[in-house]
Amino acid sequence: MEKKQYQLLGVMSGTSLDGIDIIEARFHFNSGTSYKILHGTTIPYDEFWKKKLSSAVNMDEQELQHLNFEYTRYLGNVLKQFIDENGLHGLDAICSHGHTVKHEPQNKYTLQIGNLKELAKITGQKVVCDFRVQDVQLGGQGAPLVAIGDKLLFSEYDYCLNLGGFANISTEEKNRRIAYDICAVNTVLNYYAHKLGLEYDEGGKIAASGKIIEELYGKLNSMRFYIEKPPKSLGIEWVNREILPLISQYEENIPDVLHTYIKHIAFQISEEVENSSEVKVLVTGGGAFNDFLITELGKKSSAQFVLPSAELINFKEALIFAFLGALKLRGENNILKSVTGAEKDHSSGVIFNP
Template sequence: MLKSKYKVIGVMSGTSLDGIDIIFATFDFDEYWKFEIKEAITFPYSERWKKMLSHLTGESMKSLQDLDEDYSTFLAEQIQIFIDSDKIEDIDFIASHGHTALHQPERGLTYQIGNRQIIADILKQKVICDFRVQDVEFGGQGAPLVPIGDRLLFHNYDFCLNLGGFANISYEEGDERIAFDICPVNIVLNHYVAQIHLEYDDKGQLAKEGSINEELLNKLNKIEFYKNKPPKSLGLEWVNKNIFPLIDAYQLELKDILATFVEHIAIQISKVLNISNKSVLVTGGGAYNDFLINRIQELSKTEIVIPSKEIIEYKEALVFGLLGVLKDRNEINCLKSVTGASQNHSSGKILIPKINN
C-alpha cells in the first residue's frame, strides 16, 4: 500500500551559484498532488566554494571525484544544520539534486557532485539523489527534470518559466509535456557583475542604464542552438565556448553588456511565449530582475505571474523533493517527451545509511 503523505527535505544547488537551497515540505496525494513548504533557507557559498564550483569543467575526472567526496560531506553538514535549527523530525527522506559538474549528454556524460553514500551515513537518513544519470543512459538530455513537477504541482498555469542560471520552460502540448532550456540568464549576467564585486544586478538597474549593441545582439540571436528543436539543454561548458568569447570580443562597458544580454534573453523567451492570453508562472532569481521581466512582458503577449517569494526561490528544491517522492513510489519522474530519452522512467538512486556496529 503506497503512502499518500510524505515529509521530505529537498535540496538544490544551481549553476548561478547563489547557494544551496534547502526546504522541508509535505506532499499529499488525493486525486492530485498538493504541497506545503514548511521551512526554507538558502546557505550562501563561501568564496572558496564559489571558486571551486565555477571551475569544475576544467578539472580532471580524478579531481572531480575527490571534490565529490568533500562536497557531499559539506552538503550533509548544511542539511544537518537546517534540520537542527528548525528542529525537524520524522523525515521520510532527503531528495537532493547535487551540483552539476559536467553536463555533456551528446557524449553520454553527466556528473553531479554531492551524491555520495557519505551523505546518508552522516545524516542517518535515507537519501534519494543523482536524478540525471539514468536519463542520459537512456539516450536523453538528462535535463530539464523540473517539468514533471510543473505538470503535477503547477498545472493551473499554461507555461512554467524558470529564470535561473538558464531560462527553461515547460508546457503541455497535446498529451505530452514539452520542456527545454531556452538560453543562459544569470550564469552570464552574474558573471559580468562579479567583475565589480556584485552578486547580481539588483532589479536590472545597471542593465537599464546601458545601451544595446545591435551587432552583438544580432550575433547572439544567430547562435545555432536557438535553431534546434527540443529536447535541448545547456551547460556551463556551452556558455564558456559560445557566449563569453563572443561578448568579450566587443570590449563593451559593463552596463552595455548587461543591456544587450538582457535584450537577447527577452527576445529568445518571447519567441517561445508567442501565444496570446496564456499565463506564465515565472520563478528563479531572474523573477526579481524588474528590467528583464518588463522586457519579456513588452515583447510577448502573455500574462506574467510572479508568485510568492518561497515559490520564486525554492520551486526547484520543492520539485526535487517531489522527484524523490515519485522515485520512492517507483513512479515516473522523468519524461521522455522532455529529455528525448527512449522511455519514461523513475530516475535517481536511493542511499540507505549504513548502520555502525
C-alpha cells in the same frame, strides 16, 4: 496500505552558484497531488566554494573525485545542521540534486557532485539523489527535470518558466509535456556583474542604465542552439565556449553588455511563448527579481507573466526535486521521455539508507 503523505527535504544547488536551496515540504498523494512548503532557506556559498565549484568544469577525473567527496561531506554537514536547528523529526527522505559540474548529454555524460552514499551517513537520513544520470544513459538530455512537477503541481499555468543560471520552460503540446532550456540567464549576467565587483545586478539596474549594442544583439540571436528543436539542454560548457568569446570584444562597456544580453534573453523567451494575453506563464528563479528583465519580457510578449510569492520564486526547483524523490520512493516514473528524449518514461534517482 499505500502511503499517502511524504515529509521530505528538497535540496538544490543551481548553476548561478548563489547557494544551496533547502526546503522542507509535505506532499499528499490522493486523486491528485498537493504540496505544502513548511520551511525554506538558502545557504550562500562562501568564496572558497564559489571558486571551487566554478573551476570544476576544467578539472580532470581525479580532481573531480576528490571534489565530489569534499563537497558531499560539506553538503551533508549543511543538511545535518538544518535538520538539527529546525528540530526536524520523521522525515521520509532528503531528496537532493547535488551540483552540476559537467553536462554533455551528447556524450552520454552528466556529473552532479554531492550524490555519494556519505550524504545518508552524515545526515542519518534516507537520501534520494543523482536524478540525471539514468536519463542521460537512456539517451535523454538529463534536463530539465522539473517538468513533471510543473505538470502535476502547477497545471493551472500554460507555461512554467524558470529564470536561473539558464532559462527553461515547460508546457503541454499535443497532449504531452515538453520542456527544454531556452538560453543562459544568470550564469552570463553574474559573470559580468562580478567584473564590476558585484554578486549580481540587483533589479537589473545596471543593465537598465546601458544601451543596446545592435551588432552583439544580432550575433547572440544567431547562435545555432536557438534553431535546434527540443529536446535540448544547456551547460556551463556552452556558455564558456559560445557566449563569453562572442561578448569579449564588447566588454569594456559592461552596462551596455548587460542591457543587450537582457534584451536577448527577453527576445528568446518571447519566441517560445504563445503571444496572447490569454496565456499565463508562471515565472520562478532568481531572474524573476530582475525588474529590467521582466519589463523587457512584457514589451516583447503580450502573455501574462505571473510572479508568485518570493518563497515559490526561490524554492520551486528544490520543491520539485523533493517531489521527484517522492515519486521515486513510490516507484513511479519521475522523468518523461517527451521532455528529455530518453527511450522511455522512467523512475530515476539513487536511494541510500543511513
